[in-house]
Amino acid sequence: MITGRNYIGNQLSSKGNKTYKTFNPELNIENKTVFTEATSEEIDEAVSLASTAFKAFKSVSGKQKSDFLNAIADEIIALDEELINTYCSETGLPEGRAKGERGRTIFQLRSFADLVLEGSWVEASIDTAVPNREPLPKPDLRKMLIPLGPVVVFGASNFPLAYSTVGGDTAAALAAGCPVIVKSHPMHAGTGELVAFAIIKAAEKTNMPNGVFSNLNSSGIEVGEQLVKHSKVKAVGFTGSIKGGRALYDMASQREEPIPVFAEMGSINPVVILPEALKERGETLAKTYAGSITLGTGQFCTNPGLILGIKSEHLEAFIEKLSTEIVEIEPSCMLHPNIHGAYNRNKETAVSQQELQVVADYDNNVRSNYAKQAVVTVKGDNFLSNTKLQQEVFGPFSMVVQCDDKTQLEQIIWQLEGQLTGTLISNDTEISNYPELISALQNRVGRLIFNGVPTGVEVCPSMVHGGPYPSSTDSRFTAVGIHSIKRWVRPFSFQNWPNTLLPDELKNENPSGIIRNINGKLSKETIKDKL
Amino acid sequence: MITGRNYIGNQLSSKGNKTYKTFNPELNIENKTVFTEATSEEIDEAVSLASTAFKAFKSVSGKQKSDFLNAIADEIIALDEELINTYCSETGLPEGRAKGERGRTIFQLRSFADLVLEGSWVEASIDTAVPNREPLPKPDLRKMLIPLGPVVVFGASNFPLAYSTVGGDTAAALAAGCPVIVKSHPMHAGTGELVAFAIIKAAEKTNMPNGVFSNLNSSGIEVGEQLVKHSKVKAVGFTGSIKGGRALYDMASQREEPIPVFAEMGSINPVVILPEALKERGETLAKTYAGSITLGTGQFCTNPGLILGIKSEHLEAFIEKLSTEIVEIEPSCMLHPNIHGAYNRNKETAVSQQELQVVADYDNNVRSNYAKQAVVTVKGDNFLSNTKLQQEVFGPFSMVVQCDDKTQLEQIIWQLEGQLTGTLISNDTEISNYPELISALQNRVGRLIFNGVPTGVEVCPSMVHGGPYPSSTDSRFTAVGIHSIKRWVRPFSFQNWPNTLLPDELKNENPSGIIRNINGKLSKETIKDKL
Known part of the structure; x- marks a missing residue:
């Protein structure tokens, strides 16, 4: 069923000459399907279709x-084994993970379906008129969120379903009323096409305008670049490297009409282990963290790449235990030879810095594309003076920083780059001695975790997945959870607008039955007295 | 009481050599006070103080x-006549306007005071744990909005109180918990210093940390540039020209750590008058619009600079009436000789374009710095083909576009640049024939007004003051009303965090008594079962 062609709206198209294949890292061979990269003309066609579709889609109920x-969720389920098999063959990830991620993707889609069906997410706000106010009458004003326009989504290599073709970005944008053009990730182009097929089929079954979704194949940077610079594109979602995200952000902000880019990028997710916790349960923590560092071959955006402690015999013991535990774990396959190659290069660069001491480095032979996990240590002084040590090594790699004291630990935290998460490991009482440290850590991250691991990103309204730059380009929004819909909308106000012509959400009679803020009070009430 | 010095936190400081004076446009003479521009060292000191103050201010209740x-509001009232007199002497605006704007400024401050006292604005969201969920336990997640950090505010020349030193941007940022550094507007530096004095006095009386507010004098671009590029500054608010706002946006987005710039810039605020309305009450509309175009010497950001109609005898009659009415109005003083000079140059450039026909141009002698109002007309074809005609002429100037038909009118609206407002003038029935036109207009603006004038920006929660670029740099936020606080905050999430260490807004017992979203339901309830 995979054709290797692009979806330009609901039409399969392959006008170009540039082709590529995906790769099976477990078998270390290329997959068979030939994918044809979208041409400049096809890109333009997809964006024009999206722009036209927007005129209808923005007002869809x-x-x-x-x-x-x-x-879409139903059609993804209907893809059944073909989807799971394609996913595994393009990522080297096991079937259990594929099925788990499919479940998460479907949950996200249904969460957004529930959100827009209920309808209160538009934050309707109504201030009724006061015609006899002095010195001037007060007009009737009614506000709600409306969609921005066509959105371009760049999916992540490491989550081919939940953060890719119809991952959180696409689901949120469609829920908001924005048509989506996906720049397909070249490492899982087959998975992407299957998902695109599901979306197109769903769009047709539910009578959505043609152009509400397109899927463009791309193996280089040209397709993405043309999309981000296209005047009819109004926003961009991206999950990937700092270098890639920043390049898109720069393109978008240098346009004649700048557009928002929501890029979720790199993070080393600092973990602070306080002294008493280390003393009481350092051994257990070492086991837990050996597991967290190697989970999914370390290819999670919330992988714990940095562990901070104050030097002591207990920290020494923790490091020793972590080192022995982590090499006990069986290495696993990375997503692609390129990712595996980058891991080895980045690990080597990190390790070559003389301030670092390698305390664990898996040294048995492994199969092609399998990652050898490693742990290094560094003294607090050295970490402070060498900012390069903050660079993410994407894979099963972590660094333990041995701080001189509490003051140095706090100093290190204040000067950390922005991160998705920060974790604090503490016993019940010692935490109250570290208010400054918690304040500093909060300043640098989007989510604080107590006595846990950062891996595992719960999909729920109270999740924040995003944080200060460079973990994301706009810390004012989350990429996970229903509130991620806010990235793709803007507030809009109607003044003295005739009731019959208002959107349902703002009509006197509140036909959608949503919660609204009426003259400062939340309610589902109707309004009787509009002139 | 005006010293001409900078406030670096609560200290007056004037280390520099560069000085300037403000100007009284009514009297056409310089005012007496000599203002000393902030030095590079003073700027750095103000930002460092703000950064340190943030550590305490972010957690203030x-x-x-x-x-x-x-x-602050009380201290502004206490400035009494000195503030009003200084305001008038630096702007040429009448006393009534000064007092009205002071009232608006105080209303804004008290609105934000009420908002943060009540507290629900932080959008607290709580998802409680499900420890026995399969396959993995669900953690406890709690989210709320927290402040970004030090904010730099560039005030507007045309609203020395309501959109300047402690206008909407500053009030919203302080309410959010962000220290503010104001780059004082050189045209009303004395008004600015008086207001800064009020803020500093209020900060001291209420025990706010030193550095929560600074006021820096500046007559050129250097002070602003250094502020926007400073690594400790985390966001920027600006009201002014497209050129100025775009320059700041570019600086901010090219930083190593890009920061958000919320710039409210130019707008010509299109007004569409439908045929039946023109026929029924063209004469009254002409009178109303002559008033709206010249209100405040046309120096409002929502001034109606573009009026669109379909050609007919009624449109001709409207143009004639508007032309005779507008020259009946007494010219008034502009804010500054530079603004007056720019008005004359921009008017001349506009008028020199051969497609335009000048139908009204006040031609009696006027006093220095008084603006001569003008109205021009242009055919729809010409407007479509010459994009320069969309450039704002800041002052009492408007352009009437004579469209061939409904199709051309819609086409013109679709290709308009982004605008703050769009106004539709219609009778009760004809509006239902123009769904496409309304859709197009909505796409281009932040606020739609029915049968009114765009001048007059109500301060209330349902107001949107902002719109697609270039009317603002980020259409996802409003600059007016309590929701403008959202520009200066980011969502933050706590996972399994101990109840005693959570901010009050997220504690089980809800000590602030705010409305929270608990497991998807809004309530003020407490939570009993947290482990």
């Missing part, structure tokens, strides 16, 4: 959008 | 911030 999103 | 904001 919550019920219709909900049907569309649920239909 | 809603009650304390509310006291601070109310104290």
Whole structure:
């Protein structure tokens, strides 16, 4: 069923000459399907279709959008084994992970379907008129969130379903009422095409306008660049490296009309282990962290790449235990030879810095594309003076920083780059001695975790996945959870607008039955007295 | 009481050599006070103080911030005649306007004081743990909005109180918990210093940390540039020209750590008058619009600079009436000789374009710095083909576009640049024939007005002041109303965090008594079962 062609709206198209294949890292061979990269003309066609589709799609009801999103989920389920097999063959990830990620993707789609069906997410706000106010009458003002326009989504290599073709970015944008053009990730182009097929089928079944979704193959940077610079594109979602995200951000902000880029990029996710916790359960923590560092071959954006402690015999013991535990774990396959190659290069660069001491480095032979996990240590002084040590090594790699004292630990935290998460490991009482440290850590991250591991990103309304730069380009939004819809909308206000012509969400009679803020009070009430 | 010095936190300082004076446009003479521009060292000191103050200010309670904001309002009232006289002497605006704007400024401060005292604005969201969920336990996640860090505010020349030193941007940032450094507007530096004095006095009375506010004099671009590029500055607010706002946006987005710039810039605020309305009440509309175009010497950001109609005898009659009415109005003083000079140059450039026909141009002698109002007309074809005609002429100037038909009118609207407002003038029935036109207009603006004038920006929660670029740099936020606080905050999430260490807003017992979203339901309830 995979054709290797692009979806330009609901039409398969392959006008170009540039082709590529995906790769099976477990078998260390290329997969068979030949994918044809989208041409400049096809890109333009997809964006034009999206722009036209927007005129209709922006006013589609919550019920219709909900049907569309649920239909996508149904069609993904219907892809069944073909999807799972393709996923595994393009990523080297095991079947259990593929199925788990599919479940997460479907949950996300249905969460957004529920959100738009219920409808209160538009944050309707109504201030009724006061015609006899002095010195001037107060007008009737009604506000709600409306979609921005066509959105371009760049999926992540490491989550081919939950953060890619119809991952959180796409689901949120469609829920908001924005058509989406996906720049397909070249490492899982087959998985991407199958998902695109599901979306197109769902769009047709639920009568969405043609152009509400397109999927463009791309193996280089040209397709993405043309999309981000296209005047009809109004926002960009991206998950990937700092270098890639920053390049897109720069392109978007240098346009004649700058557009928002929501890029979720690198993070080393600092973990602070306080002294008493280290003393009481350093051994258990070492085991837990050996598991967290190597989970999914270390290819999670919340992988714990940095562990901070104050030097002591207990920290020494923790490091020793972590080192022995981590090499006990069986190495696993990385997503692609390129990612594996980058891991080895980055690890080597890190390790070659003389301030570092390698305390664990898996040294048995492994199969092609399998990653050898490693742990290094560094003294607090050296970490402070060498900012390069903050660079992420994407893979099963972590660095333990041995700080001189509490003051140095706090100093290191204040000067950390922005991160997705920060974790604090503490016993019940000692934490109250570290208010400055918690304040500093909060300043540098988007989510604080107590006595846990950063890997594992719960999909729920209270999740924040995003943080200060460079963990994301705009810390004012989350990339996970239903509130990620806010990235793709803007507030819009109607003044003295006739009731019959208002969107349902703002009509006197509140036909959608949503919660609204009426003259400062939240309610589902109707308004009787509009002139 | 005006010293001409900078406030670096609560200290007056004038280390520099560069000085300037403000100007009284009514009297056409310089005012007496000599202002000393902030030096590079003073700028750095102000930012460092703000950065240190942030560590304390970010955790100050809603009650304390509310006291601070109310104290600022009180201190502004206490400035009494000195403020009003200084305002008038630096702007040429009449006393009534000064008092009205002071009232608006105080209303804004007290609105934010009420907002943070009540506290629900932080959008607290709580998802409680499900320890026995399969395959993995669900953690406890709690989210709320927290401040970004030090904010730099560039005030507007045309609203020396409501959109300047402690205008909407500053009030919103302080309410959010962000220290503010104001780059004082050189045209009303005395007004700015008086207001800064009020803020500093209020900060001291309510025990705010030193550095929570600074006021830096500046007559050129250097002070602003150094502020925007400073690594400890985390966001920027600006009201002014497209050129100025874009320059700041470019600086901010090219930083090593890009920061958000919320710039409210130019807008010509299109007004569409439908045929039946023109026929029924063209004459009244002409009178109303003559008033709106010249209100405040046309120096409002929502001034109606573009009026669109379909050609007919009624449109001709409207143009004729508008032309006769507008020259009946007494010219008034502009804010500054530079603004007056720019008005004359821009008007001349506009008028020199051969497609335009000048139908009204006040031609009696006027006093220095008084603006001669003008109205021009242009055919729809010409407007479409010459994009320069969309450039704002800041002052009492408007352009009427005579469209061939409905199709051309819609086409013109689709290709308009982004605008703050769009106004539709219609009778009760004809509006239903123009769904496409309304859709197009909505796409280009932040606020739609029915049968009114765009001048007049109500301060209320349902207001949107902002719109697609270039009317603002980020259409996802409003610059007016309590929701403008959202520009200066980011969501933050706590995972399994101990209840006693959570901010009050997220504690089980809800000591602030705010509305929270608990497991998807809004309530003020407490949580009993946290482990």
